[in-house]
Amino acid sequence: MTRKREGADVVWEALLAEGVDVVFGHPGGAVLPIYDAMTKYPVRHVLARHEQGAAHMADGYARATGRVGVAMATSGPGALNLVTGLATAMMDSIPLVAITGQVPTSLLGTDAFQETDVVGVTLPITKHNFLVTDVHELPWVLRAAFKIARSGRPGPVLVDICKDVQTDITDRPLPDPAEIHIPGLERQPSVDVEAVHAAADLINRASRPLIIAGHGVLMAHAERELQALAEKGSIPVTTTLLGIGSIPETHPLSLGMSGMHGEAASNFALQECDVLIAIGMRFDDRVTGKLEEFAPKAKIVHFELDPSEVGKNIEPTVAVVGDAKEALQHLLPLIKERHHPEWLRRLQEWKAESQARDAVNLETEDLIPPQVMRELWYVTGGQALVASDVGQHQMWEAQYYMHQRPNQLFTSGGLGTMGYGLPAAIGAQVGRPEEKVWAVVGDGGFQMTLQELGTVAQENVPVKIAIIRNGYLGMVRQWQQLFYERRYAATPILSPDLVKLAEAYGIPARRVTKRSELHQALKEAHDADTPYLLDLEVVEEFNVYPMVAPGERVDNMLRRPLVPGEDGLTPAW
Amino acid sequence: MSKHTIVAWMEDKPGVLARVANLFRRRNFNIESLAVGHTETPGVSRMTFVVEGDDRMVDQAVKQLLKLMNVIRVEDVTYKPTVLRELALIRVQTTPQTRSEVIQLAEIYRAQIVDVALDSLVVQIVGPEERVDSFIDLLEHFGIVEMVRTGRVAMTRANGRNGKKRQGSLGV
Numbered sequence A: 001m002t003r004k005r006e007g008a009d010v011v012w013e014a015l016l017a018e019g020v021d022v023v024f025g026h027p028g029g030a031v032l033p034i035y036d037a038m039t040k041y042p043v044r045h046v047l048a049r050h051e052q053g054a055a056h057m058a059d060g061y062a063r064a065t066g067r068v069g070v071a072m073a074t075s076g077p078g079a080l081n082l083v084t085g086l087a088t089a090m091m092d093s094i095p096l097v098a099i100t101g102q103v104p105t106s107l108l109g110t111d112a113f114q115e116t117d118v119v120g121v122t123l124p125i126t127k128h129n130f131l132v133t134d135v136h137e138l139p140w141v142l143r144a145a146f147k148i149a150r151s152g153r154p155g156p157v158l159v160d161i162c163k164d165v166q167t168d169i170t171d172r173p174l175p176d177p178a179e180i181h182i183p184g185l186e187r188q189p190s191v192d193v194e195a196v197h198a199a200a201d202l203i204n205r206a207s208r209p210l211i212i213a214g215h216g217v218l219m220a221h222a223e224r225e226l227q228a229l230a231e232k233g234s235i236p237v238t239t240t241l242l243g244i245g246s247i248p249e250t251h252p253l254s255l256g257m258s259g260m261h262g263e264a265a266s267n268f269a270l271q272e273c274d275v276l277i278a279i280g281m282r283f284d285d286r287v288t289g290k291l292e293e294f295a296p297k298a299k300i301v302h303f304e305l306d307p308s309e310v311g312k313n314i315e316p317t318v319a320v321v322g323d324a325k326e327a328l329q330h331l332l333p334l335i336k337e338r339h340h341p342e343w344l345r346r347l348q349e350w351k352a353e354s355q356a357r358d359a360v361n362l363e364t365e366d367l368i369p370p371q372v373m374r375e376l377w378y379v380t381g382g383q384a385l386v387a388s389d390v391g392q393h394q395m396w397e398a399q400y401y402m403h404q405r406p407n408q409l410f411t412s413g414g415l416g417t418m419g420y421g422l423p424a425a426i427g428a429q430v431g432r433p434e435e436k437v438w439a440v441v442g443d444g445g446f447q448m449t450l451q452e453l454g455t456v457a458q459e460n461v462p463v464k465i466a467i468i469r470n471g472y473l474g475m476v477r478q479w480q481q482l483f484y485e486r487r488y489a490a491t492p493i494l495s496p497d498l499v500k501l502a503e504a505y506g507i508p509a510r511r512v513t514k515r516s517e518l519h520q521a522l523k524e525a526h527d528a529d530t531p532y533l534l535d536l537e538v539v540e541e542f543n544v545y546p547m548v549a550p551g552e553r554v555d556n557m558l559r560r561p562l563v564p565g566e567d568g569l570t571p572a573w
Numbered sequence B: 001m002s003k004h005t006i007v008a009w010m011e012d013k014p015g016v017l018a019r020v021a022n023l024f025r026r027r028n029f030n031i032e033s034l035a036v037g038h039t040e041t042p043g044v045s046r047m048t049f050v051v052e053g054d055d056r057m058v059d060q061a062v063k064q065l066l067k068l069m070n071v072i073r074v075e076d077v078t079y080k081p082t083v084l085r086e087l088a089l090i091r092v093q094t095t096p097q098t099r100s101e102v103i104q105l106a107e108i109y110r111a112q113i114v115d116v117a118l119d120s121l122v123v124q125i126v127g128p129e130e131r132v133d134s135f136i137d138l139l140e141h142f143g144i145v146e147m148v149r150t151g152r153v154a155m156t157r158a159n160g161r162n163g164k165k166r167q168g169s170l171g172v
């Protein structure tokens, strides 16, 4: 017999039982009982300035720690503000539990004050959601929510709890997670050994093999197996945006990211390889370019946990459904040691050709974003955790910050949510206080969630914020330049004095306008044990290259010209 | 593009139908009919969908359904020997001259008269859709005032009992 307690206590009991030590949220009328009970439990609460921030913080926390992030909000507007964060987490398979208050059961469906059908609204952007109208169900539901969020392909789960349920009494114990039976969780695929043999066979016979590693590799903690496969079979590795970190980007077999803004060598390799080993990735259009002409010479081996991703965009020759780590463990002993000198030499040539036109070579006192990112890499020894926002800077970060470790980059890949970077960095820093965490954001995205500077200050979260200020919604401006004859409709963007803004929050800050000041400024920020904001005034019209225009073949790239300014688009120095 | 029949078993809980409907809408699957009801197991309901699409699309529909937490099992019965049935209620205009003709037709189709008025009859027919369709075609000559169809329900035949595939679509 469990002692009697209120629903609100059940919430905290369940969170503690799940190992939660921090909750990101914003209170309100419909969650008051839960907040009131919070004071009795050893849990840290981080007050976000906007619930979207709370959701992104929980997301950043989850990505950085591998644990379930928890966000909390009140009914109606509070819960609705979580929506962007939930959709972001859903697209990137991030385990979150969102707890929202709802009007009392007696008022459900009456358009009561601050009533919104939150379960209805979040249906397509959560892995699952619950409306709790009976306190006796609450212990089971909360346990189930965590179990669903983290199992299989993870995702966000929302639990909407009516206010009267929070104060109703129950003596139902928290069930043991092993006792939670949900039909959708009973079907975890196990690796088909026969398929693994077929995969090995294809790989062993390849003369131009290529691995493309996605987020699934990191989620399965299969980095070591991945690297072993690459080394044993002498197979180069490219990654998706979210797969960055699955192999050290300085590894000789690493080709960096592929896709719309992928490395040229990666994109050429995709089109030239004869066997493509796709691991934990879903052939998103940002990766494949024109789908019908993607990897035209390749037989495709697809290792994937989610059966619905197999054959969704690309029909593989061999599919291995299941956990990537388990699958690769089966695969490794079957792989023959191989060398592909001719293939690797071609890749080297492509790489060298890219280096010749690389923006890091530009000699100028102006701040060039790729150079800023490369400098950040030097200053942080490639070891920082980085949360990036969405836009050009996100791509430069991915291209020039050569990530060395798994779970070192947090970015909104699937949804491309501007405003993600700062709150995600806060969440990551809260989850991993021993690490240095950088937020790399644009002046546009930063201004979508800059109110979270208040959270940084109040909670004294020592994140470093690098604002790549180009005075434009840069990525959109780039499209306008390339595809809309340079008509910059609605893309110039004014920022406040960012240094003063930071100072208003008591956050140390500095503006950098010259290359010669960059190293020192980055170092000063990195070494600080306080939060720090850098306002980096970069060249305005600088483009991300390579670029595959939407719908084009992935090797049909706009490249940075060999001679700066030659294309009439890039500034010449 | 062809019609597929999918049977899904799911937990009988509030909101499950909304989840399924939402999934089909969001993934742009075209549901032609959907029938839901209880099963032999308390707490489990069964849906029969007819979706229009190529094999790959239907495969996606099945896999996406299987991602719903409340879904217990999904089966595409399109290529299996299956009993397929639909029920229709049809209110037909009648005059003293046409009434017996309608009744005769109903007998031929093993349909039942379930409501009688001076100027109309309600006929109930149960059968494979093709039979229901052809019956409706005939009744249209008399004037259909109102009609409702349940949509297809399906049950696979016991393995090998008839030996022949696609028995269901012959309407036996």
Ligand SMILES: Cc1ncc(C[n+]2csc(CCOP(=O)(O)OP(=O)(O)O)c2C)c(N)n1
Pocket: A389, A390, A391, A392, A393, A394, A416, A417, A418, A419, A441, A442, A443, A444, A445, A446, A468, A470, A472, A473, A474, A475, A476
């Ligand atoms: C919430 C949201 N609104 C709009 C967009 C469309 N969008 C994509 S990139 C971008 C510009 C980003 O500008 P900025 O934050 O300054 O970064 P930059 O591209 O200049 O590095 C916009 C508006 C988006 N991705 N997310």
